[in-house]
Amino acid sequence: MADIFLSYSRADRPKAQQIAKALEQEGFTVWWDKILRAGQTYDEVTEGMLRDARVVIVLWSEVSVKSKWVRAEATLGERTSTVIPAMIQDAERPIMFELTQSADLIGWDGDHEDSRWKGFVADIRLALERAESKAEAAPAAIEPSASPRDATIENTFWTSIADSDDGADYEAYLSRYPDGHFVDLARNRLAGLAKAAAPAAAAQTPAPPGRPAAPKLEPAPPPASKPNRLIPAGIGLAVLALGGGIAAMVMSGPQPERPAVEAPVEEDPMAAFSDCDTCPTMIPIPAGSFQMGSPATEAGRTGNEDPLHEVTLPSFAIGQTEITFDEWDACVAGGGCNGFEPSDRGYGKGLQPVIGVSWTDANAYARWLSSKTGRTYRLPTEAEWEYAARGGTATAYWWGDYFDAAIAPSRAPVPVDTLVENPFGLKGMLGNAREWVEDCYINNYTSAPTDGTAQLAGDCARRVLRGGAWGRDPDDHRAANRARIDRNVRDKVFGFRVVTSDLSAE
Structure with missing residues (x-):
């Protein structure tokens, strides 16, 4: 079991190596080189080391603060041990870690006599002493019959992307967890993003040469007697079904001789809705x-x-x-x-x-x-x-x-x-x-x-x-x-x- 788990972005590997070796020279055992043996998975090894380490050091940089994997390691580590953040570049830390005091290692060149390094090492020793005292005072733990796989990096990572509008996040999840808990949700989000992007892409496609631009259709204002259910996002309609009738359409631009009439589209009964601006969804x-x-x-x-x-x-x-x-x-x-x-x-x-x-x-x-x-x-x-x-x-x-x-x-x-x-x-x-x-x-x-x-x-x-x-x-x-x-x-x-x-x- 290592004293320290070092979390960092791959882009910061040279600095992580420098810090890991310096910590080892101070007498600590450090797990930082994320090399897997045959048959091992990244999450299997990482989660095991995170749970076993008594201190988790997170190196925050311009890259790592944007890395959902580093955030996931830091969050999971916080639940199982003491997290000590260290700034290696001037960057804005994730909100949940802003109130945690961070060591300042920006520009640190490996000098063990640097007061910032000495303070960093002192914080680590104090955290290790507290962890050891806590372990000695606690009763012997009963090993569970099964590993609690639900409190994992996977769940933590999913939490960080759950409201994302970037399809790359969901692609990354599916690539990493093809049989994960949230596979269906990830695929649904990707489908929804693709569906929402399709009308925008179509709107930007120029009309063929020699052909007039398509007329722009604008719906007339809905009656104010009672708010209507929200129409599901992603459905582009030229005709709106309102109260069983068809809303009048205002046409601008070139008028076709006899515009085609689209059939009324029934509202999806299972779509989310809100009855007013301040009403719950x-x-x-x-x-x-x-x-x-x-x-x-x-x-x-x-x-x-x-x-x-x-x-x-x-x-x-x-x-x-x-x-x-x-x-x-x-x-x-x-x-x-x-x-x-x-x-x-x-x-x-x-x-x-x-x-x-x-x-x-x-x-x-x-x-x-x-x-x-x-x-x-x-x-x-x-x-x-x-x-x-x-x-x-x-x-x-x-x-x-x-x-x-x-x-x-x-x-x-x-x-x-x-x-x-x-x-x-x-x-x-x-x-x-x-x-x-x-x-x-x-x-x-x-x-x-x-x-x-x-x-x-x-x-x-x-x-x-x-x-x-x-x-x-x-x-x-x-x-x-x-x-x-x-x-x-x-x-x-x-x-x-x-x-x-x-x-x-x-």
Whole structure:
């Protein structure tokens, strides 16, 4: 086992070699030369060395700060040991490492008497001493029967590219992980980027010589009586289906003698939609069946998750994210939510999940949203929430059976748009804030509904909370985990998202 794992970009290999040899001269053992033996994979070796090393040194340069692989190593290393960043070039560090003190080795030429080098070495020795003391104080660990492959560089790398609009990121993922957890999502993103790029490419293609340019079609403004569902991105239409009719088109440019009339195109019923600028984005979820609860073999389970039972649900739409402070403030400004303005507890507002709201408050928001949009909104039922949170999976978490802090925030709430999507395209279902659901609390599922409806008999003074929250145990983040709380409690980690069963396009 090496004392130090050295993370660096391939472009910085000469400097990494210089630093590694200097550290070895100081008496440390360093793993830095990433050479694989026959039959080994990069991730297999790297993850093993990361978990075994007591200190991870990350060399930040103009290249490495942009390297998703270096970021992934640094993030995984932070979860298993002490990370000591070192600046070897003047570069802007990734946001999550900006608050970590970095050693200044910019322009360091190998001089062991340089005060900066001495300070760097002293920090490493102190970190190693602390790691050794911690190891001696901890009880002997029980080796797991299987390696926790779900807390890996793969997941960490995927987290870093999940919202990318650069197809090269997804190509890199598919090349590295042809059988990975997110292969289908990566291919879908590539297809979506290609589809979005096609109309732009077509628009830039000049018309053949001697032929007039195609007329430009502009849709007339839609009626203002009620907001319409969003049309799926990537569909270029010259005719819009509105309320069963065809919107009038304004034609500019040369007029063809008899322009062809395109057939009305029906809106995709499973496309994301938002009923107004300050309304939540809703993701339609297909009808289906799933096993609700947890099996007896699931680590961290509790008795109120019994018995495992099949539930069959009709389609519905659920908020892609938790309701944000921006969305809550719009409710207050619109005369709803009983005028209650929850504190952000110092975490900020905007796209942060609204927190410190009770079940009663959450229902007040749903009523206001229904009144504003004309579409009926409500809190999700327990079954709807768990079905959506699992995203078609049956493991403890939608990404696998082991908790991954790179997917579920563990130190503080984060803006809802920064989280990784589950297979249904939902963010933050297993983390960020805990989420209220509609159901009254019952101790087990013996008499629970099997059609996806809410449990409205039982302890209705206490309602159910689902999903984990920052600062909570990994077991709390499992898809099956349940908690019961008085419906009027406004705890700092309590938030919510909304659901609608009204999927009409009107």
